[in-house]
Amino acid sequence: xxxxxxxEDLVAARESQIVLGLDPDPVRLWPQxxxxxxxxxxxxxxxxxAVAAHCAALIDGAGAACVAVxxxxxxFERLGAAGWSALAATVAHAREAGLLVxxxxxxxxxxxxxxxxxxxxxxxxxxxFGDAPGLGADAFTANPLLGGDSLHPLVAGxxxxxxxxxILVRTSNPGAADVExxxxxxxxxxxxxxxxxxxxxxxxxxxxxxxxIAAVVGATAPEHVARMRELMPRAPFLLPGIGAQGGRxxxxxxxxxxxxxxxxxxxxxxxxxxxxxxxGSPADAARAxxxxxxxxxxxxx
Amino acid sequence: xxxxxxxEDLVAARESQIVLGLDPDPVRLWPQxxxxxxxxxxxxxxxxxAVAAHCAALIDGAGAACVAVxxxxxxFERLGAAGWSALAATVAHAREAGLLVxxxxxxxxxxxxxxxxxxxxxxxxxxxFGDAPGLGADAFTANPLLGGDSLHPLVAGxxxxxxxxxILVRTSNPGAADVExxxxxxxxxxxxxxxxxxxxxxxxxxxxxxxxIAAVVGATAPEHVARMRELMPRAPFLLPGIGAQGGRxxxxxxxxxxxxxxxxxxxxxxxxxxxxxxxGSPADAARAxxxxxxxxxxxxx
Numbered sequence: 001x002x003x004x005x006x007x008e009d010l011v012a013a014r015e016s017q018i019v020l021g022l023d024p025d026p027v028r029l030w031p032q033x034x035x036x037x038x039x040x041x042x043x044x045x046x047x048x049x050a051v052a053a054h055c056a057a058l059i060d061g062a063g064a065a066c067v068a069v070x071x072x073x074x075x076f077e078r079l080g081a082a083g084w085s086a087l088a089a090t091v092a093h094a095r096e097a098g099l100l101v102x103x104x105x106x107x108x109x110x111x112x113x114x115x116x117x118x119x120x121x122x123x124x125x126x127x128x129f130g131d132a133p134g135l136g137a138d139a140f141t142a143n144p145l146l147g148g149d150s151l152h153p154l155v156a157g158x159x160x161x162x163x164x165x166x167i168l169v170r171t172s173n174p175g176a177a178d179v180e181x182x183x184x185x186x187x188x189x190x191x192x193x194x195x196x197x198x199x200x201x202x203x204x205x206x207x208x209x210x211x212x213i214a215a216v217v218g219a220t221a222p223e224h225v226a227r228m229r230e231l232m233p234r235a236p237f238l239l240p241g242i243g244a245q246g247g248r249x250x251x252x253x254x255x256x257x258x259x260x261x262x263x264x265x266x267x268x269x270x271x272x273x274x275x276x277x278x279x280g281s282p283a284d285a286a287r288a289x290x291x292x293x294x295x296x297x298x299x300x301x
Numbered sequence: 302x303x304x305x306x307x308x309e310d311l312v313a314a315r316e317s318q319i320v321l322g323l324d325p326d327p328v329r330l331w332p333q334x335x336x337x338x339x340x341x342x343x344x345x346x347x348x349x350x351a352v353a354a355h356c357a358a359l360i361d362g363a364g365a366a367c368v369a370v371x372x373x374x375x376x377f378e379r380l381g382a383a384g385w386s387a388l389a390a391t392v393a394h395a396r397e398a399g400l401l402v403x404x405x406x407x408x409x410x411x412x413x414x415x416x417x418x419x420x421x422x423x424x425x426x427x428x429x430f431g432d433a434p435g436l437g438a439d440a441f442t443a444n445p446l447l448g449g450d451s452l453h454p455l456v457a458g459x460x461x462x463x464x465x466x467x468i469l470v471r472t473s474n475p476g477a478a479d480v481e482x483x484x485x486x487x488x489x490x491x492x493x494x495x496x497x498x499x500x501x502x503x504x505x506x507x508x509x510x511x512x513x514i515a516a517v518v519g520a521t522a523p524e525h526v527a528r529m530r531e532l533m534p535r536a537p538f539l540l541p542g543i544g545a546q547g548g549r550x551x552x553x554x555x556x557x558x559x560x561x562x563x564x565x566x567x568x569x570x571x572x573x574x575x576x577x578x579x580x581g582s583p584a585d586a587a588r589a590x591x592x593x594x595x596x597x598x599x600x601x602x
Contacts, residue, residue: 023414026428034429047428074410074417078426079433080389084382106410108444109375110474113324113405116375125379127327127348128335132380143409145446145469147476168446173411175448182496185484192493195483 003100003139003164004210004261007067007236010100011261016067016294019102019238021268022055022090023072026079028273029054030282048082051075055090059097061283062271065290068100068138070238070266091135100138102238106168108143110150118157139164141216141238144196148203155203155213164212164236167203169196169228172218172241193224197231204234210261211235219265222251229254229262240266242293249296256300265297304401304440304465305511305562308368308537311401312562317368317595320403320539322569323356323391324373327380329574330355331583349383352376356391360398362584363572366591369401369439371539371567392436401439403539407469409444411451419458440465442517442539445497449504456504456514465513465537468504470497470529473519473542494525498532505535511562512536520566523552530555530563541567543594550597557601566598 001009011017026047033054037046059069069090076087091101107117116125121140124131142154144167151167158165170180170193180193197215204211211234217225219241228237237255242248242265255263267290275285302310312318327348334355338347360370370391377388392402408418417426422441425432443455445468452468459466471481471494481494498516505512512535518526520542529538538556543549543566556564572594576586 023417025413026426026433037430042433043428043431044426044433046430047426047433050429072410072414072417074408074414074421077385078417078421078435079428080421080436081382081385084378084385088381104414106408106444107375108409108446109373109407110472110476112326113373113375116324116373116379120375120379120381125327125345125348127344127380128351129338129347130344132327132343132345132348134379135381143407143444143446145409145444145480146472146474147479147481149474149476149479150472151476171411171447171451173447173450175411175450175452178448178450178500179446179493179496180448182493183486185486185490189486192480192483195480199479 002162003212004236006138007100008210008259008261010067014067015298016065017260017264017297018066018290018294019068019070019264019266020058020062020066020271020290021070021072021266022058023075023268024051024054025075026051030057032057044079045082048079048086051079052086052089056093057283058272058286059094059099062286062290063097063099065287065294066099068102068264069094070102070104073103073105088135091137102166103135103137103140106141106143108146108150110146111153114150114153115157118154122161122163123157137163139166139214141166141168143168144199148199151203158212164214166214166216166238167200169193169200169215170218170221170224171216172220176218194231197228200235201232207234209234210258214238216240219252225252226254229257233258236262236264238264238266242267242270249293253300265293267293303463304513305537307439308401309511309560309562311368315368316599317366318561318565318598319367319591319595320369320371320565320567321359321363321367321572321591322371322373322567323359324376324569325352325355326376327352331358333358345380346383349380349387352380353387353390357394358584359573359587360395360400363587363591364398364400366588366595367400369403369565370395371403371405374404374406389436392438403467404436404438404441407442407444409447409451411447412454415451415454416458419455423462423464424458438464440467440515442467442469444469445500449500452504459513465515467515467517467539468501470494470501470516470518471522471525472517473521477519495532498529501536502533508535510535511559515539517541520553526553527555530558534559537562538564539567540564543568543571550594554601566594568594
């Protein structure tokens with residue numbers, strides 16, 4: 001079953017469009033995560049054990065209100081091989097909890113390197129010793145700066161694995177003004193992000209229903225969401241920037257005109273650190289905040 | 302000592318501007334690499350052992366004619382945690398051989414995620430169990446699509462580690478036309494890549510001598526190299542695209558007007574697979590091709 005269909009089915013079944021961002025910082029883990037750590041091993045190995053325990057507890061706490069998790073690869077890679085093992089364990093835990101996995105690495109490269117990223121995240125790699133499985137994610141994020149031929153191997157690898165690709169179109173940070181918002185020459189007053197949106201739409205192709213080619217659309221620029229939907233009628237939107245970055249769920253209604261799965265609300269710190277403002281146990285506070293976001297988003301769909 | 306100074310010193314000492322690209326494909330490794338593989342373990346673990354042996358042999362063969370290696374992270378990540386261990390072993394082997402290491406992952410993200418990539422590649426990560434060391438690279442490649450505030454944490458992390466950052470400005474693939482070559486509105490007929498070059502120059506700041514803020518400039522567009530140098534007077538250029546992608550060393554002379562370390566020639570398959578056309582042992586053919594490139598580039602400087 002394609003990623004788009006799995007996503008639609010799961011959004012309907014769980015009545016949720018919330019994507020739980022996982023960006024664990026070893027010095028800001030939930031206290032219970034540290035209890036699982038053995039006394040031996042390198043700092044990276046011990047921290048990776050704690051990171052995996054933290055992510056598992058966060059999934060156990062808030063996962064029921066979510067449709068997917070979005071591990072931030074940088075936060076695992078910084079612990080080296082042990083971190084990559086923690087990432088694999090986190091992906092497995094999320095899948096056991098019935099959640100989709102969107103690997104957030106924002107990869108972008110050319111030719112065989114792009115194909116290798118698809119193998120790493122959603123495919124597998126032929127070796128003389130048999131196929132080496134990749135991370136087994138359901139989808140991954142990608143950076144389109146290098147152009148169409150850098151995206152084709154990612155899209156081909158995703159399609160072969162029935163996976164999805166979330167291509168950056170307009171991100172949620174102020175620096176988006178530096179490149180993504182630049183206006184292009186020509187009469188259309190088109191901006192770079194609109195050109196990126198056209199590339200996404202071209203990869204998705206014509207047809208009905210959501211495509212497996214998706215877009216990252218920062219929730220901090222809600223004035224663009226309607227235009228994004230016009231340019232990319234079939235793309236699921238991943239909408240980061242809610243909470244800590246200032247975006248509001250209420251501003252995103254245009255994303256949902258193609259159905260509830262057309263807009264996925266990503267939140268990480270506002271859920272993982274909810275207890276810091278709300279009090280109570282980390283798991284209870286995370287569950288309550290995820291459920292609050294879920295209910296607000298669902299009311300818009 | 303800063304990355305720029307280390308680079309200049311090593312280029313002078315080795316009389317080389319050649320960067321040995323390492324993009325190992327488990328089904329196209331040198332035969333000797335397979336001999337080191339144990340009979341037990343998963344496909345990924347066994348392939349990772351072979352990949353590390355291949356990269357070590359390639360470094361032993363061609364490294365003497367080079368100034369740096371450039372491991373392509375995707376090719377290691379596709380083997381999971383075992384692949385990351387092979388990457389770490391390859392970095393260590395290159396450093397023992399006196400080579401600089403440029404980690405080629407083309408990372409780009411915002412805020413704490415960008416900071417985490419810097420920790421992963423050139424820094425270290427604080428944990429409750431002590432600092433977890435990163436990969437220990439001398440420099441890394443970065444994608445600027447997300448704008449200045451996505452680059453600042455990478456640059457800060459690099460500067461804290463006396464490392465360098467190679468920012469993508471204009472890549473060597475045909476798809477560079479899709480986004481990087483777009484013309485911007487305004488009277489200057491400026492292209493996106495020229496704006497990216499200005500961002501690089503701004504990060505480098507004023508001053509004399511090469512900066513630790515560097516640029517990736519595809520060798521397949523030699524007509525742009527002089528303009529790149531004008532826009533980024535202090536940036537070392539990493540020039541991929543020689544050989545397999547059609548670029549010619551002879552076309553790159555404008556890169557070297559700031560000194561020999563101002564233009565680094567990256568080549569991977571043309572060296573690793575030289576024996577397929579030249580015959581002889583893989584190591585001998587790689588050494589000969591790297592030496593040929595070295596001599597041609599040095600004659601331009």
